[in-house]
Amino acid sequence: MCGIVGCILKNNRKAAPILLDSISKLEYRGYDSIGIATIDNNKIFIKKDEGNIETVDNKLDLADMDGDYGIAHVRWATHGDPNKVNSHPHTSQDEKIAVVHNGIIENYVELKEQLENEGYEFKSDTDTEVIPQLISKYMSKGFDLESAVRETITMIEGAYAIAAICTDEKKIVATRKDSPLIVGLGKKGYFVASDSPAILKYAKDIIYPEKDELVILTENEIVIKDEYDNIIEKEIETIDWSPEMAEKEGYDYFMLKEINEQSTAVKNTLTGKKEIEKIVSKIKGNINRIIFVACGTSYHASLTGKYLIETLAGIPTEVILASEFKYSTKTLDDKTLVIFISQSGETADTLKALEAANKTSQTLAIVNVVGSSATRQANHVIYTQAGPEIGVAATKTYLSQLTSIYMFAAILSGNEYLFKDLNKIPKYIDEILEDTTEIELVSKKFKYADDFFFIGRGYAYPIALEGALKLKEITYIHGEGYAAGELKHGPLALIDQNIPVVVVAPPGDNNRKTMSNLEEVKSRGADVFAVGSFDDESLRSKSDDIFCINPDVDEILAPLVYIVPLQLLSYYVAIERKLDPDKPRNLAKCVTVE
């Protein structure tokens, strides 16, 4: 839930401006503090403080630091309040070693106690501070930085991506376990980072280190060692994302940019048909059950997957939240295909579930980030082609996940005709984005609401859930997604004129029943905002406000289109409430703790 970067540059280039630029691309991973450490002439320089990058940079002028190598960090606090002392980089007591860390050291209390008994003094409340202290302890016994880091990781338990520097050696030593870390080979120098947007501008050739491999960056080379300290050759992969993809490009916020990129994301994801055909040919006939496993928005994409696969392929399909998966493993077998949906491929809950499923079943990961942990652990991988998503709230990655799921279901069930419809989805999305005035007006009206309900049936139910999640995340308004038919079994008691109800009512068999549910809330005084088809006169007459969508989008296709006005609704309500939709409080893009 933090972001780390390290770089060592050639030709005496100053590292701080590049570290600042790189770490600012990871602000979606944490934004309560920032810090940079560089080394020049065997002296360590550190600037760090609480606040977002802009605030701290205005105060400290972060780019103005000497030294051609260093490390940087953006923090999303887990242990210790967000304040200057708890900000990374953390240093050893003698201030010779500096470390940035993403993850959680689970046994830090015992380690800290032990080190304190040995005379080490601690400044912060963080779990991380034990790392530079341990490195320092081993270096005082004669180890070099590399072996001291190696010894340190035998002591710490938990999840980590670490980058360490010390005043006596011109190198960066980095390593990881259960937290992401990539290594970049650029013309200006060498990099480590939590995620590729940080280094896209400087390095496109990437190495993905595995658990407990040591990465040693010096001015002239990158050395990677396995857990037994043997030097290993790693594959270098080239990423085809451009640096501009990780910029706002004229939009006020990444979220709006990413909502607007959705038709392209769907189009690009549709180009992956051949890869899916290959996977299906390997598993078809060998499975009699499918389980989707995911969290948050990816879980909502999975719910659509269940309806689709059961309808089209007739294979019994379940959906389990990744954090609950370990309680549901008793009946898994080798005829079960477990599909993991994750935009980041680094979500800790999902990775733990994947590890468990790999023991008994076939596994498939649908992931957006190339080379991420899930892609290395699953038996099969489908890449969504959304490009980098920086806004914390998932939008274009959600539609890309759904596109991959629809393609998979169509190929698995032999329903090729579905591709004709899928190819039209980008056009339907663009039609919505052409004119969003209606949604902006509704957002003004709803900005003072305290609670919302979102209701839908069948394929519209996961849309309602996702609409409610987007609202909660970025507007801090309580939004509840409900199956339209379930409302009368309890929550209807809450409905009155103060609660807007968003009714998701695409054309299809379920529409008539949804209309009855709309009447139920309307007669209790609710203000109804409907999303439905242009030619649904009945819906138009019964709703207070309506956003109309092309009538050709029936209920099966609705998840790929109807979510767009709901994303926009949350976005504009957040803007009305003067909130930053890219950085919702308490949340980070990639959740690397269980």
Ligand code: F6R
């Ligand atoms: C919501 C959101 C989260 C993620 C969830 C899983 O907008 O982004 O709910 O969907 O944390 O993340 P991934 O898909 O990276 O596994």
